[in-house]
Amino acid sequence: MDAIQKQLLEAVAGLHEIPVGAYNIRANGKSEGRNSTEHIEITTRKEGDGIIIRIKDGTRKESVHIPVVMSQAGLEEVVYNDFYVGDDCDVTIIAGCGIHNGGDASSRHDGIHSFFIGKNSRVKYVEKHYGSGDGKGERIMNPETIIEIGENSVMEMDTVQIKGVDSTKRMTRAKLMEGASLKVMERLMTHGTQDAESRFIVDMDGENSGANIISRSVAKDDSRQLFQSVLNGNAACSGHTECDAIIVGNAKISSIPEITANSSDAALIHEAAIGKIAGEQIIKLMTLGLTEEEAEAQIINGFLK
Numbered sequence: 001m002d003a004i005q006k007q008l009l010e011a012v013a014g015l016h017e018i019p020v021g022a023y024n025i026r027a028n029g030k031s032e033g034r035n036s037t038e039h040i041e042i043t044t045r046k047e048g049d050g051i052i053i054r055i056k057d058g059t060r061k062e063s064v065h066i067p068v069v070m071s072q073a074g075l076e077e078v079v080y081n082d083f084y085v086g087d088d089c090d091v092t093i094i095a096g097c098g099i100h101n102g103g104d105a106s107s108r109h110d111g112i113h114s115f116f117i118g119k120n121s122r123v124k125y126v127e128k129h130y131g132s133g134d135g136k137g138e139r140i141m142n143p144e145t146i147i148e149i150g151e152n153s154v155m156e157m158d159t160v161q162i163k164g165v166d167s168t169k170r171m172t173r174a175k176l177m178e179g180a181s182l183k184v185m186e187r188l189m190t191h192g193t194q195d196a197e198s199r200f201i202v203d204m205d206g207e208n209s210g211a212n213i214i215s216r217s218v219a220k221d222d223s224r225q226l227f228q229s230v231l232n233g234n235a236a237c238s239g240h241t242e243c244d245a246i247i248v249g250n251a252k253i254s255s256i257p258e259i260t261a262n263s264s265d266a267a268l269i270h271e272a273a274i275g276k277i278a279g280e281q282i283i284k285l286m287t288l289g290l291t292e293e294e295a296e297a298q299i300i301n302g303f304l305k
Contacts, residue, residue: 131164
């Protein structure tokens with residue numbers, strides 16, 4: 001891998017070297033390296049570009065890295081990755097996509113990730129998106145996540161996009177069985193004329209299932225964001241969706257929370273708040289010696305964390 005690809009790899013997956021355990025590293029549309037372990041098998045899909053990850057029953061305290069980096073301007077790809085997680089597992093999956101575009105043609109990565117999680121398992125899924133390069137070509141990422149969570153299993157999603165992505169459409173669909181739980185923390189920042197859409201549709205089909213969808217976002221300059229969260233309570237369940245957003249400059253943010261109770265025992269809550277940084281917060285930090293720009297950056301960093 002060249003220096004740019006290594007920098008992207010560090011940005012999206014925190015990797016300075018080849019990771020320990022199972023991994024599949026994709027660079028400019030091709031596999032750069034792959035490793036399976038005793039409990040985690042990674043194979044190439046027979047149909048469509050992408051991989052299949054199978055995690056055996058009882059696999060605990062293991063991780064899988066599947067980052068994608070692109071440094072070739074004009075490259076466009078659609079990748080399908082399927083995850084089959086067995087029963088009684090406790091695993092971490094680290095994905096992410098980094099695009100460096102120094103040319104005039106747009107670069108685009110569409111990743112469709114499907115998760116099939118067994119019973120009594122816990123999955124932590126970390127996905128970070130990052131863009132760099134001073135070319136005129138756009139950096140486009142459209143992730144789609146499809147999730148089926150089995151009985152008494154938990155999936156935690158930590159998704160981050162804070163720099164350099166010109167256009168993104170993020171779609172997450174989830175179905176929860178009895179006792180299943182989905183927890184999402186989304187952090188997003190746009191600037192310039194960037195455009196970001198993020199949509200969640202969660203069907204809580206099982207008794208005592210639950211979902212907690214939280215989005216924190218900052219829109220700067222002339223960028224645009226749209227957040228939509230749809231929770232369907234189809235049984236005795238609990239659901240909560242929350243969007244907190246800060247506007248800086250001439251940006252625009254839309255938040256569309258939707259909750260539907262199809263059972264009298266469904267307990268659903270939605271919250272949304274959009275506004276600018278309070279002037280007294282800026283002033284307070286400026287009295288400590290910060291400039292206005294430094295104070296604003298400090299507030300935004302703390303908000304996104």
